Amino acid sequence: MQAWPIVEPSTPFVPGWHIDAIIEHLEAVSRCLIRNLLINVPPRHMKSLLVSVFWPAWEWIRWPERRWLYSSYGAQLSIRDSVKCRRLIESTWYQARWGDRFALTSDQNTKGRFDNNRTGYRLSTSVGGAATGEGGDRIICDDPHNVQEAESDSVRKGTLDWWDVVMSTRVNDPKTAAKVVVMQRCHQQDLSGHLLEQGGWEHLCLPAEYEGPCRTTSIGWSDPRTEHGELLWSDRFGIPEIESLKRSLGSYAGAGQLQQRPSPAGGGVFKRHWFRYWQPRGANLPPVTVRLPDGTQASIIAIEAPYRVDEQIQSWDCAFKDLQTSDYVVGQAWARLGALYFLADQIRARMDCPTTVKAVRALSEKWPGTLAKLIEDKANGSAVIQMLGREIPGLLPVNPEGGKIARAAAVSPLIEAGNIYLPHPQWAPWVNDFIEECAAFPNGAHDDQVDAMTQALLRWNEVPTEQVICLYQHHQISPI
Numbered sequence: 413m414q415a416w417p418i419v420e421p422s423t424p425f426v427p428g429w430h431i432d433a434i435i436e437h438l439e440a441v442s443r444c445l446i447r448n449l450l451i452n453v454p455p456r457h458m459k460s461l462l463v464s465v466f467w468p469a470w471e472w473i474r475w476p477e478r479r480w481l482y483s484s485y486g487a488q489l490s491i492r493d494s495v496k497c498r499r500l501i502e503s504t505w506y507q508a509r510w511g512d513r514f515a516l517t518s519d520q521n522t523k524g525r526f527d528n529n530r531t532g533y534r535l536s537t538s539v540g541g542a543a544t545g546e547g548g549d550r551i552i553c554d555d556p557h558n559v560q561e562a563e564s565d566s567v568r569k570g571t572l573d574w575w576d577v578v579m580s581t582r583v584n585d586p587k588t589a590a591k592v593v594v595m596q597r598c599h600q601q602d603l604s605g606h607l608l609e610q611g612g613w614e615h616l617c618l619p620a621e622y623e624g625p626c627r628t629t630s631i632g633w634s635d636p637r638t639e640h641g642e643l644l645w646s647d648r649f650g651i652p653e654i655e656s657l658k659r660s661l662g663s664y665a666g667a668g669q670l671q672q673r674p675s676p677a678g679g680g681v682f683k684r685h686w687f688r689y690w691q692p693r694g695a696n697l698p699p700v701t702v703r704l705p706d707g708t709q710a711s712i713i714a715i716e717a718p719y720r721v722d723e724q725i726q727s728w729d730c731a732f733k734d735l736q737t738s739d740y741v742v743g744q745a746w747a748r749l750g751a752l753y754f755l756a757d758q759i760r761a762r763m764d765c766p767t768t769v770k771a772v773r774a775l776s777e778k779w780p781g782t783l784a785k786l787i788e789d790k791a792n793g794s795a796v797i798q799m800l801g802r803e804i805p806g807l808l809p810v811n812p813e814g815g816k817i818a819r820a821a822a823v824s825p826l827i828e829a830g831n832i833y834l835p836h837p838q839w840a841p842w843v844n845d846f847i848e849e850c851a852a853f854p855n856g857a858h859d860d861q862v863d864a865m866t867q868a869l870l871r872w873n874e875v876p877t878e879q880v881i882c883l884y885q886h887h888q889i890s891p892i
Contacts, residue, residue, distance in 0.1 A: 685705075685712070739860065
């Protein structure tokens with residue numbers, strides 16, 4: 413990165429493998445190996461400098477005749493990167509090496525546009541701005557959405573219409589031109605979601621924290637990370653920085669902007685505002701703030717946990733492989749009081765079979781009043797049942813009927829009716845991840861918590877019981 417001090421003289425360069433990944437895919441575009449490239453990457457990870465500053469300056473070294481059209485949600489952002497790119501090209505360092513390849517013309521050399529004497533140019537515009545009559549060999553959109561306006565259906569749809577009708581149609585030669593969109597995800601129906609639904613785009617997705625194996629791209633690249641939670645750019649955004657971003661963004665925005673997997677504001681099959689909450693008796697926790705489908709917020713008051721319930725059960729969703737898989741093992745403790753269902757406790761971790769056996773023992777000891785323990789009879793679940801069948805009573809193999817979505821749809825009326833109570837998130841912080849997984853279902857990265865929940869609720873609504881069991885016995889549920 414010898415050119416770095418020219419565009420960022422006061423900021424030291426911090427290398428990262430994700431930089432090489434982006435460069436590798438941009439070079440594939442330059443060599444006509446990729447025609448449509450979508451890059452999803454967290455904010456402040458050098459995407460604009462790579463795509464909008466260094467790349468066109470590099471490509472002009474070999475192909476100065478190529479014409480570039482750049483856009484962003486704001487004209488000032490497009491112009492900012494245009495100025496940096498021009499500064500790099502005009503620098504002594506650049507001119508000493510490639511000054512004989514082309515020269516910038518004086519009659520068209522502004523902040524928003526500059527031409528060279530080999531018929532190439534770099535032109536900047538904005539989303540929804542005045543349509544340019546120029547065409548391009550490279551159509552680039554860098555941050556099409558202002559994240560503060562992404563929840564507005566009209567603004568977001570306007571951006572999609574602008575791309576479809578205006579920007580994407582400006583290619584000079586449909587057989588050779590390339591399009592690149594680089595952005596952080598901010599909504600399921602943002603431009604990234606729109607393009608992925610259309611198909612025909614190479615997708616380079618770089619989440620801030622590793623969540624499991626991703627698809628290998630057409631040029632043979634795959635994410636080098638192997639451990640869940642491994643960071644994308646740890647030398648610059650370490651654990652403290654990522655955790656700070658999570659707190660400031662919140663779970664909804666963090667899922668999109670950091671992890672590149674947005675879920676709808678209200679939720680999909682399960683809406684966020686459908687869930688109700690319980691708190692330990694005497695806790696006096698504040699109302700739970702939830703996001704409504706229209707983007708507004710509402711407050712839900714948590715009820716006090718009942719002393720007695722009609723029945724308790726456990727529900728287990730076991731992983732297929734071992735500690736190296738991306739799947740989680742989830743064990744949930746549920747309680748029923750009439751038509752109300754309380755999620756009382758949860759274990760969620762990556763476990764091999766022996767560790768899963770220990771977890772089933774632990775949850776059973778913690779909740780001795782649980783008679784039925786539902787374990788899906790596949791993956792490691794079958795082995796767990798076999799190993800613990802003579803030790804722990806009530807292990808019931810379950811063979812789910814229908815697909816995941818069908819099972820979720822079957823229990824969704826219970827949640828919509830306000831019959832499902834979760835622990836207050838301030839008392840059991842893992843509930844935030846539970847809600848996000850439910851809201852993202854069936855398009856989220858994981859569905860293990862959803863599977864365990866639907867398994868429990870379907871059991872109760874198929875096999876009613878009148879047994880009365882003491883839930884609290886004068887003490888409160890202890891969080892995980």
